[in-house]
Amino acid sequence: MASAAAEKGKAPADREETAAATAARLAAEWTTWAMKNAKVVAHYGFIPLVILIGMNSEPKPRLAQLLSPI
Template sequence: MASKVSLKAGRGKSVKKSAAADEDGSTVAVAARFVKEWSTWTMKKAKVITHYGFIPLVILIGMNSEPKPSLSQLLSPV
């Protein structure tokens, strides 16, 4: 007995909208897409800033504390 294999086109989420739903929700969809793209862009930039800015921030805070260490004392492991 041969099994029948069916291939479905579009295995992901497919959204079908009617013309009336497209007219009513177009501004909401555009605004939601804009917020999603903006938040993704912001999080990518925040990740880069955090990655490259953490050690300089620690050095800056360490140099402004009491007693004032020199940069060599701040960077030495001992």
């Protein structure tokens, strides 16, 4: 029975992770987090950005003119 328990897996304290492996894992987690947040910002910020740029252009359109399809 003792050998069966040892074969199931190592305890988290028994596993040693090198500094390079830790840095790579943290970089991957940070990259994933940054890309998820960038996707949300781009999704909700694109239309307001277009409106803001359009309102600051010459000639200055009214908001209704800017949003109308014609």
